Structures are given as C-alpha cells and as structure tokens.
Amino acid sequence: MSEEKAPAVNIGTLALRAAVAYRVKEKVAKICDAVIKANADHIKATPGLRSTAAELPVGEGADQHSVHLTTFSRTHAKASFQFGATSDAVEAFKAYADERNETEYVVRPAFAAAVLAKVRRDEATGMIFDPDTGEEVPGIVYITGGTVLSVSPTWTNEGKKLVDAELGFVDTMLENLPALTAADFGRSSEAAQ
Incomplete structure (x- = not known):
C-alpha cells in the first residue's frame, strides 16, 4: 500500500504565511491590548474594587437573560x-x-x-x-505588599463558547491563511485599485 505524500510547500510560501500571521497578530493585539488595558486600569484605580464580571445578554424578549462570561480579578503583591x-x-x-x-x-x-x-x-x-x-x-x-500585580480573567466554559461563537467571523477571515500564496496578494492588490 503506497502512501501519498502531501505536496511540498515552498519555503518562500511558508515565510509569506508567517509574515501575514505576524501582521494579523500584531494588528489584533494592538486593538485588543488597548481595551484590555483600559479595563485593568479601571480595576486598579478604583479603591476597594477587587474584580468585575463580564456578562453577555442572550435571547430576546421574555427569554432574554445574561450569561456570565468571565470575572476579571486583580492580584496583589504579598508582603x-x-x-x-x-x-x-x-x-x-x-x-x-x-x-x-x-x-x-x-x-x-x-x-x-x-x-x-x-x-x-x-x-x-x-x-x-x-x-x-x-x-x-x-x-x-x-x-510591603498590596501592589496590584495584574488583572486577569477567569473564564466560564459557557462564556468561552459564547464569545467564540460571536467571534466566528475572525475564524472565517483567517481560514485561508494556511493556504495563502503570493498569487493571492496579486489578486488583493488588483481588487484594491
């Protein structure tokens, strides 16, 4: 029984995909980091506030309810x-x-x-x-302790699933990344003109 080998991927194509992945990661991180920092700064700056909860309203009308997604908690340095x-x-x-x-x-x-x-x-x-x-x-x-070291979320399983479902468009946008070639950029450049 002979096994078919996957077609070899050109090293330049792998580098191109990696370059695009880095740019996508950098652009998304820049946007997300600012939002995450604003939330953390609010928690750090509010005396007595140790955590905040994120909830997502789901359903409509009489069926509408909130689902707990995550809790953002701050940690303190110990003395x-x-x-x-x-x-x-x-x-x-x-x-x-x-x-x-x-x-x-x-x-x-x-x-x-x-x-x-x-x-x-x-x-x-x-x-x-x-x-x-x-x-x-x-x-x-x-x-002395008490210095806020970090603010981080503790996700619920349902919360992760709901947010992932809402962010499905990101998966759709990036699903072609593993198969991207230089020719795809030519088509994108022509469409942009």
Whole structure:
C-alpha cells in the first residue's frame, strides 16, 4: 500500500504565511491590548474594587437573560522579607548567622531561606524579629505588599463558547491563511485599485 505524500510547500510560501500571521497578530493585539488595558486600569484605580464580571445578554424578549462570561480579578503583591542591600545590612546578617554557627564562607542558603520564611515584623517599632526567640534579626528589610500585580480573567466554559461563537467571523477571515500564496496578494492588490 503506497502512501501519498502531501505536496511540498515552498519555503518562500511558508515565510509569506508567517509574515501575514505576524501582521494579523500584531494588528489584533494592538486593538485588543488597548481595551484590555483600559479595563485593568479601571480595576486598579478604583479603591476597594477587587474584580468585575463580564456578562453577555442572550435571547430576546421574555427569554432574554445574561450569561456570565468571565470575572476579571486583580492580584496583589504579598508582603515579604528580603535581605537589606547595604553592606551594613549584609554584614549584620552575616554576624547574626555566625553567632548561630550557620556560616562557612557564606551564610548557608537553607538557613537564609528559613529565616526569611520565619521572621515577623513588630508593627509598632518596625523591628524584624525571630518569633521563636523574640530576638531582633538584623540585615533584613520588610517589603510591603498590596501592589496590584495584574488583572486577569477567569473564564466560564459557557462564556468561552459564547464569545467564540460571536467571534466566528475572525475564524472565517483567517481560514485561508494556511493556504495563502503570493498569487493571492496579486489578486488583493488588483481588487484594491
């Protein structure tokens, strides 16, 4: 039984298709990114607003109802501890680790990670301390959280299907992209004139 091989595609044709795909992606992204950014900026700038829901009205008359598509939620940076960047802070922490026999030529990474995971901060004084001993831990700074890192959607399955159905025209417009050849551009140029 002989297998028929698919006709070979000219490397220039593949490059042409890729070039068109890049331009389509770039043009669509430019339009979409502005809309996505406007929504994210609104959520970030509105105090107390943690998320917004997108709903699509479907049906007509008495049958009309809204279908939940997605929820846009913002994420916040968590408060954390890290080692101070000044040489005084570094030396102070090295001395702290050395007192506990946790140094060789450098502070053992496992000890450093354990300390960062365990330390707490006294809100009144700002002192960073070991909660087991109450002892101040030098050389560590507290980084406040709360900064909005991103806004992203969480889609429902039905929401994705509905939006995809509404955007079917995009699929129709792009369905010929995998078969595009240079000759197709000649026809498009003639039609545009």
